[in-house]
């Protein structure tokens with residue numbers, strides 16, 4: 001029979017204007033076979049069900065009808081008997097279709113689940129530079145919409161393709177077996193029907209696409225105007241906005257009219273051609289029946305099988321485009337699967353000395369971000385941080401402070417110079433080993449949408465309950481954590497939204513305490529906290545910095561005062577080194593920055 005895709009004009013009409021570009025070949029679909037191969041049992045069931053239902057549709061039912069008419073009507077035997085057979089076939093078709101649907105969809109969903117997991121696992125390995133070139137939004141769209149297209153290919157399109165290929169072959173053989181003279185006519189007629197379907201179909205798709213675009217414009221204008229209603233009314237622009245909206249609505253109508261006209265012409269052509277062809281066949285068949293060349297049952301079976309064959313060929317022309325679209329989606333997923341991290345462990349990684357001392361050294365480091373190779377983010381950077389030392393980095397925005405952190409964690413390798421941890425060049429060490437010896441406290445204590453407990457032990461999953469509370473106590477987080485409705489099991493909301501800014505920072509500090517790493521990378525928050533909260537955070541930080549090498553991007557007077565050394569950066573270089581007192585009196589960049597930034601803090605502190 002005609003595939004469901006063709007029967008449903010809406011689907012053909014509105015569908016698939018968006019999504020990835022179709023591929024040029026079906027090659028990328030190999031990925032799907034690679035994944036599906038792992039489930040031979042389900043494939044076997046699906047294939048058996050596919051074969052059985054195709055054979056019932058294209059051979060058994062038309063043949064049974066022939067028998068009903070030829071034998072049943074001629075009085076040979078009992079007509080009920082033939083109908084009983086027909087009912088059995090209908091039953092087999094029903095069950096077979098359900099089994100086929102279940103297993104084919106099962107394979108589709110399973111393959112997509114596997115691909116999603118594989119892609120995600122690979123994403124987790126990739127270096128930050130990958131996410132600069134490929135936006136997270138784009139990647140998550142690949143994870144959802146591209147995988148949905150692949151699912152559609154496995155769960156529907158491939159099944160339609162296979163089913164219709166089998167039906168086309170079986171019906172064609174059957175037709176030739178029934179009445180060869182008529183079969184030749186029929187086969188010759190199929191292209192006459194298919195060509196207009198393809199031609200009209202293409203035009204319809206183009207018009208549908210612009211129709212969807214103009215509907216999107218209607219939505220766009222509505223949101224824009226409604227959200228700026230006060231401006232529209234305040235500037236007396238109601239009439240103009242009404243006019244602008246009216247223009248877009250009318251454009252939508254004009255395009256819709258074109259679409260409807262094409263669809264009407266297509267329907268007229270197809271009905272005339274298909275019904276005409278059937279009538280023609282019936283006519284010739286009827287003549288043959290009256291001549292006694294064939295039986296009445298044969299002509300009925302022939303028409304039925306003919307419709308099945310034509311539908312199958314029609315469906316096959318349709319699915320090719322869908323398969324190419326699926327191949328486009330698969331190739332985009334393949335890119336994500338095949339992406340290799342730029343930074344990885346060397347062939348023979350060197351072990352870091354045990355026990356860790358916490359020394360960190362930058363020797364003549366020069367670095368440009370991969371997306372901006374022409375610009376040096378760090379230049380001739382020399383800094384040796386002794387174990388246990390606290391070094392504060394200060395500098396104007398864009399000076400390269402965060403970049404130093406990124407290099408220390410080996411998210412990037414510098415183009416020139418060497419960075420060493422306890423005397424071992426980072427390039428020779430597995431990045432995982434480097435990061436195991438570091439704890440990062442980011443500017444905005446970044447938390448996950450999970451429980452307080454999981455946020456605290458992120459990076460130290462085996463921490464005991466006592467250890468978690470001790471860290472919380474030392475980070476001045478104990479009181480508010482104890483007050484949470486379900487204690488440590490309380491869900492903190494998206495990004496920890498159910499805590500205040502200062503509380504989030506203290507959770508992040510407790511998390512770093514639990515991580516208990518010898519080197520601490522601390523990016524002080526710039527956002528102002530109230531004086532009390534500020535003091536709690538500052539005290540927590542002091543505990544955290546004890547007995548650790550600390551590199552801190554400093555924004556607070558208390559921090560720079562407490563630091564053993566302050567380095568002042570500008571345009572990727574160190575321009576001054578010293579302590580707060582010496583640098584303040586030197587009258588350089590630090591003195592300027594300090595008077596701007598720290599005076600305000602001092603004023604805030606005294607007025608609080």
Ligand SMILES: Nc1ncnc2c1ncn2[C@@H]1O[C@H](COP(=O)(O)OP(=O)(O)OP(=O)(O)O)[C@@H](O)[C@H]1O
Nearest residue numbers: 132369371372377396397398399400401402403404
């Ligand atoms: N991922 C990146 N890709 C390309 N360039 C970057 C990237 N991150 C930072 N840069 C550039 O490198 C330079 C140093 O940036 P960095 O973030 O280290 O400065 P910063 O001193 O930490 O600034 P801020 O105080 O504003 O955070 C800037 O010119 C910045 O535009």
